[in-house]
Amino acid sequence: MPRDVSIAVVGATGAVGLEFLKVLEQRAFPVSSVRLFASPRSVGKQLAVNGKPVSVEQTHPGCFNGVDFAFISVSSELSEELAPQAVEAGALVIDDSSAFRMRPEVPLVVPEINGQDMEEHRGIISIPNCSTTQMVMAIAPLHAVNPVRRIVVDSYQSVSGAGSGAMEELRSQANATLTGEDDILSSRIAFNLRPQIGDFLSSGYTKEEEKMSEETRKIMHAPDMAVSATCVRVPVLVCHSEAVHIESEGPWSVTDARNLLANFPGVSIIDNPQAGEYPMPWDLAGTDDVYVGRIRQDWSHPNGLAMWVVADNLRKGAALNAIQIAEEVLRRDCLKPTSSLSQASSA
Ligand SMILES: NC(=O)c1ccc[n+]([C@@H]2O[C@H](COP(=O)([O-])OP(=O)(O)OC[C@H]3O[C@@H](n4cnc5c(N)ncnc54)[C@H](OP(=O)(O)O)[C@@H]3O)[C@@H](O)[C@H]2O)c1
Incomplete structure (x- = not known):
C-alpha cells in the first residue's frame, strides 16, 4: 500500500x-x-x-x-x-x-x-487540454491495431471549459434572455455557438485547435499523425462533445472498432442510435468515463471511421x-x- x-x-x-x-x-x-x-x-x-x-x-x-x-x-x-x-x-x-x-x-x-x-x-x-484527453481516449485503442493517419474533429465544448466565471455568464445570459431583460451586446453564448476558443494563429486555426493537434501527437508518440480541429463553444454547462473522423492504415469493421473501444479502460459505449441512445452532455456530467457512440464507417473514405465522443471536461478532462x-x-x-x-x- x-x-x-x-x-x-x-x-x-x-x-x-x-x-x-x-x-x-x-x-x-x-x-x-x-x-x-x-x-x-x-x-x-x-x-x-x-x-x-x-x-x-x-x-x-x-x-x-x-x-x-x-x-x-x-x-x-x-x-x-x-x-x-x-x-x-x-x-x-x-x-x-x-x-x-x-x-x-x-x-x-x-x-x-x-x-x-x-x-x-x-x-x-x-x-492535456480537456478536449484532447477525451479524443485520445477514443483514438488510442483503435490506433494500437490499425494505425490512425489522420483525424478531423469538430468539438462542441461546454462553458465550464473556460472556468467558473463562464458558467455563471451562461446562467445569467440565459436568464436575461428568457425574462426579456436581454441587453447582451457582445460575447453572447446563451442560445448561440461561438466558433472560437483561444486566440487565432496566423494559420487561421485557434490556439485550442493547435493544442488538440500538438498534444495528441505528443501523448500518442505519433509525430506524423495529422489532426485538423474546429473547436466550438456551445451553451452547455458541463461535458465536451466531439465529432471525430479518423483515417487509418486499413479499413474498419464497426464491430471490431466497437469491441476495441468497449475493452479499453475508462471508455464506455452508448451506441444504439435507432433507440435514440447515444452520449449526450446533460446525461453524463459528473461521471468519469469517456463515452463513444454513433460509431460508423465513414463513407467518404475507404479506411475511415466516424464516432461521437462525450466526456465530463472537469473530471476526465x-x-x-x-x-x-x-x-x-x-x-x-x-x-x-x-x-x-x-x-x-x-x-
Ligand atoms: N475547466 C476545464 O474544463 C479545464 C480542463 C483542463 C484544464 N483546465 C485548466 O485548469 C486551469 C484552471 O481552470 P478552471 O476552469 O478551474 O478556472 P477557474 O474556474 O477560473 O478557476 C481559477 C482558479 O484560480 C484561482 N486563482 C486566481 N488567481 C489566483 C492567485 N493569484 N493565486 C492563487 N489562485 C488564484 C482562482 O481563485 P479565486 O476563486 O479566489 O479567484 C480559482 O480557484 C486553467 O489553466 C485551465 O486551462 C481547465
Whole structure:
C-alpha cells in the first residue's frame, strides 16, 4: 500500500479545483494533509475536504514546504510562476494549465495511454487540454491495431471549459434572455455557438485547435499523425462533445472498432442510435468515463471511421486525470524526479 501523502491544491475554488476535491474523496486518495490555495479574494473561505472544513490560503514563499503533490489548476501565467516554486520545495507538480505541456522534458500524460512517460518526470507532469484527453481516449485503442493517419474533429465544448466565471455568464445570459431583460451586446453564448476558443494563429486555426493537434501527437508518440480541429463553444454547462473522423492504415469493421473501444479502460459505449441512445452532455456530467457512440464507417473514405465522443471536461478532462496520474505515480513509485527541471532545461 502506498503511504499517505501531503498535498496542496492551488486554484481550489475554481471549476476544476472544486471538482478535484470531490474526486479526491470519491477515490479515497491517500492523503495525510491537504492545503488549499486560491486568490486573495478567497482567503478564509472554508471548503470541505473528505468531510472536514479546510480554510483557503493565499500562496506565499515557503507554502509548498513539506508537500508531496502540488495539484495546480490556475491560469498558465500563474502556473509558470508557482510550479517552479513547488518543484524547488520538493513537491511533484501535476499541472492542469497549458504552461508546460509541450516542453520536451515535461511528460504530458493520460495514464491509460502513456502512463510510462511519467517515470521520466523532472518535477512537473502536465495533464492535456480537456478536449484532447477525451479524443485520445477514443483514438488510442483503435490506433494500437490499425494505425490512425489522420483525424478531423469538430468539438462542441461546454462553458465550464473556460472556468467558473463562464458558467455563471451562461446562467445569467440565459436568464436575461428568457425574462426579456436581454441587453447582451457582445460575447453572447446563451442560445448561440461561438466558433472560437483561444486566440487565432496566423494559420487561421485557434490556439485550442493547435493544442488538440500538438498534444495528441505528443501523448500518442505519433509525430506524423495529422489532426485538423474546429473547436466550438456551445451553451452547455458541463461535458465536451466531439465529432471525430479518423483515417487509418486499413479499413474498419464497426464491430471490431466497437469491441476495441468497449475493452479499453475508462471508455464506455452508448451506441444504439435507432433507440435514440447515444452520449449526450446533460446525461453524463459528473461521471468519469469517456463515452463513444454513433460509431460508423465513414463513407467518404475507404479506411475511415466516424464516432461521437462525450466526456465530463472537469473530471476526465482535468481533475480525475490529475488524480489518476498521482495514483499511478504512487503505484510506479516515481514521486521523486529523475533529475531536476533546471538541469533538464540547461541540457
Ligand atoms: N475547466 C476545464 O474544463 C479545464 C480542463 C483542463 C484544464 N483546465 C485548466 O485548469 C486551469 C484552471 O481552470 P478552471 O476552469 O478551474 O478556472 P477557474 O474556474 O477560473 O478557476 C481559477 C482558479 O484560480 C484561482 N486563482 C486566481 N488567481 C489566483 C492567485 N493569484 N493565486 C492563487 N489562485 C488564484 C482562482 O481563485 P479565486 O476563486 O479566489 O479567484 C480559482 O480557484 C486553467 O489553466 C485551465 O486551462 C481547465
